[in-house]
Amino acid sequence: MAQPDQQPRKQRGGRNLQAAIGVGVGLGAVIVASLFVVKVLFLFVVAAAVLVGVWELTSRLAERKEISTPLVPLLVGSLAMLGTGYWAGPQWAAAALALTGLAVMIWRMSEPPENYLRDITAGIFTAFYVPFLATFVVMMLAADDGPQRILLFLIVTICSDTGAYAVGYKFGKNKLAPTISPGKTREGLAGGIGLSMIAGALLMQYVIDDGTWWQGLILGGCAAVTATLGDLAESMIKRDLGIKDMGTLLPGHGGIMDRLDSLLPTAPVVWLLLAAFVGS
Template structure:
């Protein structure tokens, strides 16, 4: 059998015909590269969160600058002339939230939105509403939501809270991806994300609930049921975050927000679910596992 296969392959080479194309992976991406990048990023988050909180804030701020630039570039594909300077300056909301708390975060967000309005108004009225709306969208979607991670790490047990946040959200993504590849048959939103299935969503819920039930008592000393209760809405919000970014990309006619991270796309493609779940985790951890 093996000898006949070799003869057939040599005959195919002599004929000049191209070899048969490989069947595309159901994963839809470079899985080894994605795993490698994920391990490196996860290690950086854990190390900075546990060793020195300001280093975690600096890491998040750099990521938010890169993600904001990706969003600016993506919106230009849709003919949005977003004011770049005030939008990128919005990344300062992350260290502001860490240093001064939620009140200053709200004030800083309002000032950044005002700066976007004034900056764009100087350039003239043509298409100004679209451009201002695009700038406010980026600042709201990226630095404002990311700033809730800074609020979490500002707590006395902030490093552990960040790890719970990252673990529960990442496990939701992992469970959805694994179950979607292995068992996915019923599309959840085929017009937005054809590969996202209801079976995958079930995997997201399962992995997120289990991750919460294990990590909350282990890292924060809370009840296992509090962690499990945390996992369900996180899976819902993480899925909504992924679908929201997919909606924006489809509307703009792009596949990924960038190409900086092999196997993932851009920084924004890695942050989509984390950004949406950050305010939720900050709120629910404060209620279910209050700081001692």
């Protein structure tokens, strides 16, 4: 007797679990290889993710809201922010952000004045939200122990998501923000904070030079909070746009922006705390 076709396993939300795991492992391999072989290669990984993320966000704004966001100055400005952040520091990255905003305003002048303020506001928001926040990742990378700092940043953020999912799935009863993300619970948030703090303590003690466990507890707790807020902010944007995912580039995950949602707002917090605890 013929066997029924086996469908790919799905996780909650209808995503293909096998594809999601495969893509996640592949991305992890690229990140580790670029970090610990020649660390400047990771700068190009970040740049590629940022450029795709900017394209995804501006494309969805155009499709769903008819917002005409100047793409060329945003892409050029993104590379400028990342490059100056890595090689010159935060002051130059901030200057690149300001110049990008100015370029967006000027570029949009080539079109009719209707909705000018709306379009440039969306453009400046995009410049801040994607490339400027990502600049703090490459500034962590620029330190002598940059790969270790990036590893810490990624692991505490992933632990926040993982702990929140696991604890929320098993014990979650009280909704955290039901109108924004119905699946998130307060119990899950506590689980994410706890796991992120444990990971932060271990990594600060044994991986970061001159770091101590109590610093890792603070860093991990703050990272979990900002990761959750970033996820909620991205959910707000997608709900406003009326979409489930920002893109389809990553099977089982959605788009690049669907993976950056918790990382982007966490980057400046981790960079600042590492600078305060062990220097920049």
